[in-house]
Amino acid sequence: MARINDNYLKLQAGYLFPEISRRVNEFVQANPDANVIRLGIGDVTRPLVPAVLKAFHQGVDEMAEKTTFHGYGPEQGYDWLAQIIIDKAYKPLGVDLKTSEVFISDGSKCDSSNILDIFDLGNKVAIGDPVYPVYNDTNVMVGRSGQINEEGYYDGLVYMPCNEENGFNPYFPSERVDLIYLCYPNNPTGTVATKEQLQAWVDYAIENDAVILFDAAYEAFITEADIPHSIYEIEGAKQCAIEFRSFSKTAGFTGVRCGLTVVPEELLGSTETGEKYSFNKLWNRRQCTKFNGVSYPVQKAAAAVYSDEGWTQVKEIIDFYMGNARIIREGLTAAGIDCFGGINAPYIWLKTPEGMSSWDFFDKLLNECHVVGTPGSGFGPSGEGYFRLSAFGERDNVETAVQRIREKWGK
Ligand code: MLT
Numbered sequence: 001m002a003r004i005n006d007n008y009l010k011l012q013a014g015y016l017f018p019e020i021s022r023r024v025n026e027f028v029q030a031n032p033d034a035n036v037i038r039l040g041i042g043d044v045t046r047p048l049v050p051a052v053l054k055a056f057h058q059g060v061d062e063m064a065e066k067t068t069f070h071g072y073g074p075e076q077g078y079d080w081l082a083q084i085i086i087d088k089a090y091k092p093l094g095v096d097l098k099t100s101e102v103f104i105s106d107g108s109k110c111d112s113s114n115i116l117d118i119f120d121l122g123n124k125v126a127i128g129d130p131v132y133p134v135y136n137d138t139n140v141m142v143g144r145s146g147q148i149n150e151e152g153y154y155d156g157l158v159y160m161p162c163n164e165e166n167g168f169n170p171y172f173p174s175e176r177v178d179l180i181y182l183c184y185p186n187n188p189t190g191t192v193a194t195k196e197q198l199q200a201w202v203d204y205a206i207e208n209d210a211v212i213l214f215d216a217a218y219e220a221f222i223t224e225a226d227i228p229h230s231i232y233e234i235e236g237a238k239q240c241a242i243e244f245r246s247f248s249k250t251a252g253f254t255g256v257r258c259g260l261t262v263v264p265e266e267l268l269g270s271t272e273t274g275e276k277y278s279f280n281k282l283w284n285r286r287q288c289t290k291f292n293g294v295s296y297p298v299q300k301a302a303a304a305v306y307s308d309e310g311w312t313q314v315k316e317i318i319d320f321y322m323g324n325a326r327i328i329r330e331g332l333t334a335a336g337i338d339c340f341g342g343i344n345a346p347y348i349w350l351k352t353p354e355g356m357s358s359w360d361f362f363d364k365l366l367n368e369c370h371v372v373g374t375p376g377s378g379f380g381p382s383g384e385g386y387f388r389l390s391a392f393g394e395r396d397n398v399e400t401a402v403q404r405i406r407e408k409w410g411k
Contacts, residue, residue, distance in 0.1 A: 005141070005143075007140055007141050007142065007143045007145075008141060010140050010145065010146075010147055010148060010154070011137055011140055011141070012148060015133065015137070016133050016374070016378040016379070017040070017041045017374075019378075020040050020041065020362075020372065020374060020375075020378075021041075023362075023363075023366070024036065024038070024040070024366065024372050027366055027367070031370075034370045035370055035400075036366075036370045036371075036372060037370060037371045037372065037393065037397045037398075037400060037401045037404075038372045038393070039328075039371060039372060039373050039389045039390045039391075039392075039393050039397075039398070039401055040372040040373055040374045040390065041374070041390065042187070042249065042346065042347065042390045042392055043254050043390075043392060044248070044249060044252045044254050044321075044392050045392055045393055045394055046252055046317045046320070046321075047252065048251070048252050048253075048256070048301070049251070049252070049310060049313035049314055049316075049317065050309075050313060051304050051305075051307055051309040051310035051313055052251060052252075052301045052304045052305055052310055052313075052314070053301075054304070055300045055301050055303065055304035055307075055310075056256075056297050056298070056300060056301035056304075058300060059296055059297030059298070059299075059300030059301065060297045062296070062297075062300075063296065063297065070296040072292060072293065073292075073293040073294070073295075073296055073299070074293055075287045075288045075291050075292060075293050076100075076102075076103050076104065076284065076287060076288075076293070077102070077103060077104020077105070077260070077293060077294060077299060078104070078296075078299050079099045080303065081104055081299045081302060081303050082099040082102040082104065082260075083099055084303050084306050085102055085260060085306070086098075086099065086102060087306075088306035088311075089245075089306065090230065090232070093228075093229055093230055093232070093233050094233065095230055095232040095233060097232070097262060097264070098265065100265065100280070100284075101262055101263060101264050101265055101280060102260055102261075102262055103260060103261045103262075103263065103283060103284075103287055104258065104259075104260050104293070104294050104299060104302070105258070105259050105260060105261060105287075105291070105294065106257040106258065106259065106294055107246055107248060107253075107257050107258065107259040108215060108217050108244035108245060108246040108248070108259040108260075108261070109134055109259075110259075111244050111259060111260075111261045112132075112134055112135065112138075112181075112213065112215055112244050113134055113138040114286070114290070115213060115242060115261070115283070116138055116139065116142050116144075117286050117290075118279055118282040118283055118286055119178070119179060119211075119269075121142065121143060121144060123144075123177075123178035123179050124158060124175070124176065124177040124178050124179070125139050125144060125157055125158065125177060125178070125179045125180075125181070126157075126158040126159070126160055126173040126177040126179065126180045126181070127139075127157060127158070127159060127160065127181045128159075128160050128161075128162050128170050128181065128182070128183070128186075128380070129153075129159040129160060129161050129162060129170075129379075129380035129381060129382040129383070130162060130188050130189065130376060130379030130380040130382055130383030130386070131181070131183070131188075131379055131380050132183055132187045132188070132215065132379070133378070133379060135181045135213075136154070136157065136380070139154075139157055140154055140157075144156060144157065145157050151381055152377075152380070152381040153381065158173045158174065158175060158177050159380070159381075159382075160172075160173055161382040162186075162189060162191075162382060163382055164340075167191065168186065168189040168191040168340060168341075168349070169191065169193055169197055172204055176208060176210075177208070177210055178209070178210055178211065179210065179211050179213060180201070180205060180210055180211070180212050180213065181212075181213045181215070182198075182201060182212055182213070182214050182215070182231075183214075183215040183216075183217070184198070184214070184215075184216065184218075184219075184228075185218040185219065185221060185222060185227075185341075185344050185345035186218075186341070186345065186347075187215075187217070187218065187345075187347060188347055188349060188374065188376065188379045188383065188388045189340055189341050189347070189349040189388075190325075190340060190341015190342050190343075190344075190345035190346070190347035190348055190349050190388075191340055191341050191345070191349070192222065192224075192227045192343075192344045192345065193227075193228070194226070194227065194228075195226065195227075195228050195233065195234065198228055198231060198233075198234045198237075199234050199235065201234075202231070202234045202235070202236045202237050202240060202241065203236065205240040205241070206236055206239060206240050209270075210240065211240060211241065211242065211267065211269070211279070212231065212237075212240055212241040212242070213241075213242055213244070214231040214237075214241050214242065214243045214244065215243075215244045216229065216230060216231070216243055216244065216245050217244065217245065217246040217248065217249060217259075218249060218345050218346065218347075219245065219250075220249070220250040220314075220318055221249070221318060221321070221322060221344060221345050221346050222344040222345075223322060223343060223344055224343065224344055227344055230243060231243050232262070232264075238264035238266045238267065239264075239266050239267060239268075240267065241264075241267070242261060242262065242263050242264075242267065242279070243261070243262040244259065244260075244261050245259060245260050245261075245262075246258075246259040246260075247259060247302050247305060249346065249392075250305070250314065250318070251302075251305045251310075251314050252314075252317065253301075253302070256298055256301065257294070257298065258294055258298050258299070258301075258302045261283070263279055263280040263283045264280065265278060265280045267279045267280065269282075320395075321346050321391050321392055322346065322391065323395070324346075324391040324392070324393060324395065324398040325341075325342040325343070325345070325346055325347075325348060325391035326342065327395075327398055327399060327402060328342060328348045328389050328391060328398060328401075328402055329341075329342035329343070329348050331402035331403075331405075331406060332348070332350055332402065332405060332406070334406075334410075335405070335406040335409065335410035335411060336409075336410065336411035337350050337351065337353060337405070337409065338350060338351040339351075342391065346390060346391040346392055347388055347389070347390060347391065348388070348389045348391065349376070349386055349387075349388055350386065350387050350388075350389065351385065351386060351387075352376075352385055352386065352387050353409040354409075355385065356385075357377065357384060357385065358375035358376040358377040358378070358383060358384055358385060358386060358387055359375045359377065361373075361375070361387050362374075362375045362387070365387075365405070368408060369401070369404040369405060369408055370404070371401045371404055371405065373387050373388060373389045373390075374387070374388040374389075374390070375387060375388075376388060389401075
């Protein structure tokens with residue numbers, strides 16, 4: 001009989017978001033008339049913008065003609081899309097990249113998981129706590145951890161608590177590590193890192209021969225001028241960091257699927273015998289073997305995000321979501337609830353009222369206010385007592401949700 005990958009059995013129950021959906025569906029079935037407002041999973045609600053849709057349609061139409069049809073594309077994505085991304089998303093930040101360093105993919109969730117393929121299992125990994133669960137769970141799945149302990153931490157992984165004391169920016173790991181996951185703007189806390197804070201991480205990584213896996217999926221939501229959008233704005237980062245980006249939240253692609261990973265050619269690791277080797281070459285090899293690229297129409301649609309028309313339209317939606325974030329943050333703060341994030345990110349991280357546990361607050365909020373959020377403890381033990389609300393809803397829903405919470409818990 002074939003053996004299963006026993007590492008999967010170390011994982012706790014189900015993945016966070018399906019577990020939330022399960023509880024919400026159960027509630028909706030029992031209360032079919034309830035007007036449930038979903039501010040849980042960070043899924044966009046606004047449709048694709050017209051410029052993107054037009055390019056998407058054109059891409060599909062091209063697939064219908066013999067002369068413009070596209071079969072397999074490059075596994076790394078089309079060069080023209082990589083070049084547009086470099087010109088429009090990186091050059092304005094003062095970051096110069098080659099197209100060979102930009103890999104187009106079907107999203108940053110997949111890439112931030114798949115990247116583990118190119119790192120030895122013996123590498124020590126540091127992750128935030130709370131954290132986007134994918135970083136934790138995928139390391140457990142590949143066998144980099146032991147069992148979960150009583151406190152909710154997996155043996156063998158190094159956790160970096162993010163709390164009010166450190167402003168949700170973790171201290172350096174408590175022991176030497178090889179890989180460090182950083183996510184800014186942060187999911188779930190919605191907080192950001194300054195240039196100085198990121199410089200400290202880059203210096204630390206270089207000094208300790210570590211690689212930073214930098215998830216910048218929410219960079220488009222930054223509203224403050226001096227907050228870095230890319231790790232490569234930081235001196236030395238090309239020697240020590242891989243960056244993930246996504247069209248999902250930026251341009252409403254959660255159901256379309258497109259993202260990108262930057263692996264600089266300067267970034268080197270070491271072989272078993274201590275020779276230096278390029279991670280860029282390894283990632284290229286991995287993608288060529290395990291991935292067949294993103295579909296042509298999707299890449300056409302992604303390119304249109306960066307057209308003048310496309311970016312104006314996309315930016316309008318981002319501003320709309322950030323308007324929601326402000327309504328949530330200001331409304332709940334005025335009601336006496338401690339809120340963090342929501343200024344440079346579409347997530348508001350709040351302290352549960354009356355010292356409730358995250359899941360107790362989830363249940364109460366669902367049952368009594370018919371509002372869905374995400375329990376902070378689902379992102380890690382240090383998230384206990386916190387709760388995440390997403391700003392991706394429709395305006396009237398967001399206003400109603402805030403009003404219901406204020407009526408129930410407002411001071
Ligand atoms: C979230 O709600 O944290 C995200 O939507 C999850 C994801 O992007 O995979």
